[in-house]
Amino acid sequence: MSRYVFKVPDLGEGTVASEIVAWHVKVGDLVAEDAPLVEMSTEKAVVEVPSPVGGRIVSLAGEPGDTVAVGGELVVFETETAAPATAPTAAAPAEVAAVAAPAAARAEATNGAAAPAASGARIMASPATRRRAREAGVDLAAVAGSGPGGRIARADLDAVLSAQPATAAVAPAAGRAMRSGTEEIKVIGVRRVIATRMSEAKRNIPHFSYVEEIDVTALEALRAHLNARAPTGTASLTYLPFVVAALTRVLESFPQCNAHYDAERNVIIRHHAVHVGIATQTPDGLKVPVVRNAESRSLRDLGLEIRRVSQAARTGKATRTELGGSTITVTSLGKLGGIASTPVINSPEVAIIGINKAVERPMIVDGAIAVRRMMNLSSSFDHRFVDGFDAAAMIQALKDRLEFPATIFIDD
Numbered sequence: 001m002s003r004y005v006f007k008v009p010d011l012g013e014g015t016v017a018s019e020i021v022a023w024h025v026k027v028g029d030l031v032a033e034d035a036p037l038v039e040m041s042t043e044k045a046v047v048e049v050p051s052p053v054g055g056r057i058v059s060l061a062g063e064p065g066d067t068v069a070v071g072g073e074l075v076v077f078e079t080e081t082a083a084p085a086t087a088p089t090a091a092a093p094a095e096v097a098a099v100a101a102p103a104a105a106r107a108e109a110t111n112g113a114a115a116p117a118a119s120g121a122r123i124m125a126s127p128a129t130r131r132r133a134r135e136a137g138v139d140l141a142a143v144a145g146s147g148p149g150g151r152i153a154r155a156d157l158d159a160v161l162s163a164q165p166a167t168a169a170v171a172p173a174a175g176r177a178m179r180s181g182t183e184e185i186k187v188i189g190v191r192r193v194i195a196t197r198m199s200e201a202k203r204n205i206p207h208f209s210y211v212e213e214i215d216v217t218a219l220e221a222l223r224a225h226l227n228a229r230a231p232t233g234t235a236s237l238t239y240l241p242f243v244v245a246a247l248t249r250v251l252e253s254f255p256q257c258n259a260h261y262d263a264e265r266n267v268i269i270r271h272h273a274v275h276v277g278i279a280t281q282t283p284d285g286l287k288v289p290v291v292r293n294a295e296s297r298s299l300r301d302l303g304l305e306i307r308r309v310s311q312a313a314r315t316g317k318a319t320r321t322e323l324g325g326s327t328i329t330v331t332s333l334g335k336l337g338g339i340a341s342t343p344v345i346n347s348p349e350v351a352i353i354g355i356n357k358a359v360e361r362p363m364i365v366d367g368a369i370a371v372r373r374m375m376n377l378s379s380s381f382d383h384r385f386v387d388g389f390d391a392a393a394m395i396q397a398l399k400d401r402l403e404f405p406a407t408i409f410i411d412d
Helices: 093-100 127-136 154-163 189-204 217-229 239-250 299-314 388-403 405-409
Strands: 002-007 017-023 036-041 046-050 055-060 067-069 073-079 207-215 259-262 267-270 276-278 280-282 285-287 328-332 351-365 368-382
Touching (some): 036 073, 036 189, 127 154, 189 285, 217 239, 217 368, 217 405, 239 276, 239 351, 239 405, 276 299, 280 299
Parallel strands (some): 276 328
Antiparallel strands (some): 002 073, 036 046, 055 073, 207 368, 259 267, 280 285, 351 368
8 A cells, every 4th residue: 555645736837836626526436547636716717627547545635615726636546556655746748738728629539339438437528517517416427428428418417307207386375485594605715706806897997988889780680681691500690790700800099998908017008909808607607718919800700709718718628828818808697697787807807898699679761760680788997098988989989880780891
């Protein structure tokens, strides 16, 4: 028998500590090498860390919500064969890729019929899928995985949940029952990162919000025309790629809005490239995947890339590179967009553009009442570095491009 100490690995990009999100083992468990060990959270994503050796768990360092420094003791194993007393902190390149990559990117490339995982076998599923299963009381070992190597996809869990018997209807009572008690939910993982970043942004950035209504009647006609002419199977264009395309044109005249503020050096960094963050709601909370060099992409390419990075964020497959480096962010709630909003700036950026829902309303056009499709833009700016006049002028320029959509594709 020998003891093996596994330390928190370096998960990349200068990570100095990671938060424990969920343990997949407990003290006394006998685990196999490469079996799911623990989910750790960095500022970019939740990472599933596999067991480096096979053996019995002697001790675990911390509970969900605790932060452990890189190089700090994480798990102590008792192994059957001789092994180094302490696991190296810095893994070899291949090991780093296996540990640091999101769980969804580490499925084995084997084919076969979907079947429930055998007892004691490694269950392959993303952290989001595991969390949903725990909350629903579903044992993933009994779920047939349709992904590579038997990996359990979101659709596999959905099928199990939809097959569960519905709760019997309860006869209505004469009055509504009183409720009591509370529920405590520990703020950990991605949700903790979101909470910290939002608090810092609102505390440190003096937000200035500006709301303007846009007549998107002509834009809607162009969008419908392009979608109707698209080849069969082509994804439909939403308003988002049009807004992003117009924004890249407008920022050429307003470079102060396509910038970062480096607080440590007290320097504003204006970017020539436009890397647009797309605020995306995921099962783990809000993430901001990035469409890089949006200024050089065609409309159709923008639509495809927005869809690709958003889907990667929702399924936990987005890489750290895809989740960082935006220079300005666009956020949209789609049909839930409401009339107006006050989006929070994605620090260290200095501006964020919010898209509200588009609805038909009676408007006065050339002295007569006409039905027009209207949409509000609700945007926020860092008032330290973007003056109110410049912010308003930028949104008015964006409004002009969207109301006369041919200008989106014309160089001034």
